[in-house]
Amino acid sequence: MIKYMLIILVLIGMAWLFIPLATEFFTPDQANMLASSYVYGTATDLNMPNAVTSVVVTYRGLDTLGEVTVLFLATAGVGFFLRRKNQSACQRRPGSEVLKSGANLLSPLIIMFGIYIFSHGHLTPGGGFPGGVVMASALLLLLMANENYSFSHGLINLTETVSGLGFVLIGLAGLLLLGLNHFLDPRWLGLGQFGKLFSAGAIPMIYGFIGLKVGAEMSGLLDSMQCDGGEQ
């Protein structure tokens, strides 16, 4: 009884703490200095329409590099702890007929949609991370539908390595071609015409590498999770 009273007291206290958040909330009608410099810089400096991508890839590009590294460490940890002891121990349930037909029809379209998301990241909403996950979901669909389906781990690892290296090399190219203070600056490649697919410097390349890397890591993670693990 006294436990419930304490819980209710704590909840009331937290509600009281959050009252100012609700009462003093207002929607700002103009962007502050930092936000407006990002929004105007997206169009004038980087020559592209999507402000979110410009912040994620350029203005906060170092954070994205860190994020990609964290993701790599996480998948490496899963791969280490769930590594398969013997290949034949992997037993999967066969998918139903509906799942099989659906997977065979839809997975190429889903992979194409994932590529669209990350290759148009500088023009439309989306980017490397959602695009990669969408591609991994197509591979998951194939893995669930066909019990004998497997993809090449060498290819997945090669994709991951090449994309990670490519991302860092593009960042270093900015450092070499534009001078110091320009690590991960995409403007060393021509800015092109506003709103076209090949524009905004190296941003489509960076997002392509991020998308391939995230897709490869997520596919490897799902593959190592869906087999094995039981007999450790």
Next chain:
Amino acid sequence: MIEIILTIVLAVISLMAAVCAVRAKSTLHAVIASGVVSLSASILFLLVAAPDVAMTEAAIGSGLTTVVFLYALKHVKQNRRDSDD
């Protein structure tokens, strides 16, 4: 007007799913309820004009996380069955 109604409906759905996820007896139901929370959150993000976040939330939060949780649940169940034998 219709946006406000949709927002309220989605907020109620996500609150109900969150309570379900905490209170559910079976872990499977809890995992699916937490996927529903992410799905309604992603539509809410779309309504407040954040399509980038909405896409990421829909793909990672409600798609991939649910699947990873279900696989983890399968592994835990297998381990428990092995230790019972």
